[in-house]
Amino acid sequence: MTMVSYSEAIRQAMTDCMKQDPDVFLMGEDIGVYGGAFGVSRGMLAQFGPERVINTPLSEGSFVGMAIGAALTGGRPIVEIMFMDFITLAVDQLVNQAAKLHYVYGKQARCPLVIRAVGGAGRNYGPTHSQNLEAWFCHTPGLKVVAPSSVEDAYTMMQEAIYDDNPVIFLEHKLLYPIKEDCILKPGKTKLAGSKRLQKGGDITIVSYSYMTYEARAAVQILQKQGISVDLIDLRTLHPLDETIILESVKNTGKVLIVAEEPRSCGISAEISSRIFEQVYDYIDAPVHRLTLPDVPISASPSLEKAAMPDRAAIVRAVHELCSK
Amino acid sequence: MTMVSYSEAIRQAMTDCMKQDPDVFLMGEDIGVYGGAFGVSRGMLAQFGPERVINTPLSEGSFVGMAIGAALTGGRPIVEIMFMDFITLAVDQLVNQAAKLHYVYGKQARCPLVIRAVGGAGRNYGPTHSQNLEAWFCHTPGLKVVAPSSVEDAYTMMQEAIYDDNPVIFLEHKLLYPIKEDCILKPGKTKLAGSKRLQKGGDITIVSYSYMTYEARAAVQILQKQGISVDLIDLRTLHPLDETIILESVKNTGKVLIVAEEPRSCGISAEISSRIFEQVYDYIDAPVHRLTLPDVPISASPSLEKAAMPDRAAIVRAVHELCSK
């Protein structure tokens, strides 16, 4: 066992796949010598050369489109979007090309593409370098959206995303990169799986993903000491969403808190809440509670950024409130 | 009183505002001699000249950005996006510029911009000419999203959108354009208002917007004959959403059907459902039902397109099901 960080796990997964499969390659801005803005691909240019670690100009719309073209002809590109905020420039290619071509060309086209999107606030990078925009892609039939919250999942899910035959938006969170876990990373071709119960509990269900799961895990520890037992579910695959495990859990606890770092309206938290409402309404003891960003841009100022972001303390508060109902 | 079509009403509103206010002008592809793909601006080039009816090259990303620049310096541009599907190319400018600048520049910037987005299926135009993508913009703090469902509202709300000091996504539906109503259009500077009850009823609440409201109105007639009395609420303003009238209605009926022509996951219907769940949970007699597009691209084939789109028959069926619970 060794201590591995979240960003190292992603690098390791990409490296392992690239060693094994010549179809896998990287594209993105400053992913070469610089190793990417967050250093995730550091050293990979030296290892694999410029034909497979393609340092691109500032042309998000088109290098994503080129990756799609390469994927349609058998490549398995992994594209880094330096900050998820810039994925706005590639929305057309992702939504009108990558997401649709398999369906609209009558299943002839396959688009095995991974978009590594670096999302999340918490580092004072300001309004256009801190967003989580994954809900848009969950609203887009044909795309898959995944978000690992642990080091081990970062490794496994990156491999799974690479070998999936569909375009996958792979959400990474800035605040997760430095987090280390003691774990062994084993290469292997598993399939993208759905949500996962991280902790079994009977008083309340918490559903979260990405960095919010990290915060939720901390909150669960606090709550445990206070005698509240939480069923903690990490979404992992945000779209297409398999709600089975969530519904099961809610049937048991009767109470749910959904924690999502995203603007509130029309987000993932709303979708989960609605599905619970529709399907296990009879088992619910209290209205579902959503803990999200408010509908407001994310500020650079530490005080405003912190005020906007859900954290462990807010989770604990929300659980108390729900449990007192 | 005269018979006016939905597209004429929009043209009339734009014309009235342009006559009154030199800051108002149009931009878009083929809006000049051609009058726009759906003829909405027909004749306006002749009336106002090329300085105010600006026929653009195929550069959605940048002409939207230019409109934003003009708005920031006091203009009131109205931009036509020929098919809403192409708004994908302007997402960056809308989300990272227009939506945020007022907030992030500390309230100095104002961006009074109207984006006329032609959405909707039903005309066999296929996967990239039939989409409704408004939920993305409801997920974007700083944007307003509105969708008139009647001729009168088309006129009034277009005026309101033009005089609003924020960027407004103005959703038009292809199938509404030819619809005519007997009405008088009066110029005036009212403010964008929220949802509206179109019909009072006690058995069930239906919430819908845009063309789906048109279908819902037809369904309500059918249901009325069957002895089911519907409280019909037309959303009109999709974002920021004021749910007050919906909640009131639900408190009274205890049952809700939400009808939205949009991919199901993370849509507007989910947001409304969650808000109901959160706020009037105790008044609910049956789980909220969402009638939406499935999470699938829209096909060109009439049979598949029809199978995907909610219509009056599906609404009637859903109401029956809900009322039998």
Add this chain to the structure above:
Amino acid sequence: MKEINDKLIDDYTTMLLIRCFEETVDELFTTGVVAGTVHTCVGQEAVAVGASSALQKTDVVTSNHRGHGHFIAKGGDIRRMMAEMFGKADGYSGGRGGSQLMADYKLGFMGGNGIVGGSIPLAAGMALRFKQQKKSNIAACFIGDGSVNQGTFHETLNMAALWKLPVLFLCENNLYAMSTPVAEGNANTDFAVRAASYGMPGVSVDGNDFFTVKETIRGYAGLARSGEGPAFIEFKTYRFSGHSRGDQRLYRTREEENTWKKKGPLLRMKKYLIQNDVITEDDDRKIKISVRKKVQEAVKFSKASPYPDKETLLEGVYA
């Protein structure tokens, strides 16, 4: 000689097939037999066929909204193409894509596109893949004059040139982007100059002359194939029909249309073939009849084909 002549007749036949297919499609939509909208390429047949004649079978082609000609030239089965217009189950996309979104990956026809400029990076990405795999195939990307104003055009041409990708940008300049004349959409209408700004060869040629099209493409294709990188070729041509169903063509005059019709690619090709004794007037008639029959069969086939089963609506969203 016989071989060369046969090939010429083949190409001429394909041009006629495209013409007949498109005129038939136009009629079907205009008369409401088929719903929706469509973009036909009547008048532009020399570009599609000249290109396919210059390229190799293993090269790939991407197309745009006006892509029936490109598809037929690449070997597309007109029955399945026609069935797709009808939205039928036997259509290339099983009714899902419609006129703009058909493909045949086995033939290397990588599909039409509903987004102007959308296919530009796709084609370059395919070329990138060829290059990574050290294959000698190339990608040919059909675009219109309107698409050169999309950001993807700029971004992709730069990267294609930078990485010397084997891709040809084949721009059919038919003088209008929908209703907008080229000079109303472009400060500089000399598109070949743009190529220079990316450091790639750019040239403008007569797109209504089959031979010019073919030879120009063959030249640059050879360069691309041998690692010399991409090229941009502009073909001056004209669409005889409106932009799409319902276009009243208010933005241009009937005189202009007539002038161009006289310079049409089919007339010119026919004249050449007859003058050079490749075919006779009678051959020409026969070819036209056979082509018409094929198209009529395709219509029949399409009418008989069922609509896609609603039960399949959710199938194929994911691979």
Add this chain to the structure above:
Amino acid sequence: MKEINDKLIDDYTTMLLIRCFEETVDELFTTGVVAGTVHTCVGQEAVAVGASSALQKTDVVTSNHRGHGHFIAKGGDIRRMMAEMFGKADGYSGGRGGSQLMADYKLGFMGGNGIVGGSIPLAAGMALRFKQQKKSNIAACFIGDGSVNQGTFHETLNMAALWKLPVLFLCENNLYAMSTPVAEGNANTDFAVRAASYGMPGVSVDGNDFFTVKETIRGYAGLARSGEGPAFIEFKTYRFSGHSRGDQRLYRTREEENTWKKKGPLLRMKKYLIQNDVITEDDDRKIKISVRKKVQEAVKFSKASPYPDKETLLEGVYA
């Protein structure tokens, strides 16, 4: 003469102010006094000040991620700028925007931008508005060499030229886009050629020489003002610092940096001023001291300023 000299001293002082501001900011971020990240323009001061000196007060300026210099040159209050770095309530954006997103609409500084290429259409839109209103103002759009590969660059330059908008695209080519050398991102590194492809004048000049910058901009600004349309000007320059906080500059050598430092804009300006008896060494020292004092005051002001009240979080999303 006195007037001219005073203006020169003013401009030199502004350049020194920018330098001192940026070095201070760099230190504050590097030492962790301030969190987040920042892009400083040390080494590029001649472009910002040359431009402001050539432009008129009523002209507007848009900027990018590396915009402090542009803002100070346009008259920005460095106390409120510094407070914005600190994320404080007295910052230009009340802590909402941070280093990249500050504006002063009254001064005509229309803001920095977090999206590379994002401000290009904005500037052209402002120019469109001036044109519609028949004003003689112009818009100046500061961009970097990396931004020329964004689709917005292409789309906007075409429209700006097409409609003869009074906008100048001022491209600071500092040889790198983050870590990517210009030749690794551009097939053709001669950017001025791109302008020609849009039918607008394009020129490349020494961006480290204040006088060259000023005169070049003055010329094209005059043309734009009188209805002759836009221009693209490339300024060759160099950023002395890393791209942003934490950049180890592995993509370039220390020798290269030193060569450029010797060609730095401040050294050259000072040399000119002293050689031409506009200032003495002693004046220079005094200016530097006064500038340092101002910046230190700005830091003090910023430290004293409160963080924005959390209660205001939701304020100002809508106008």
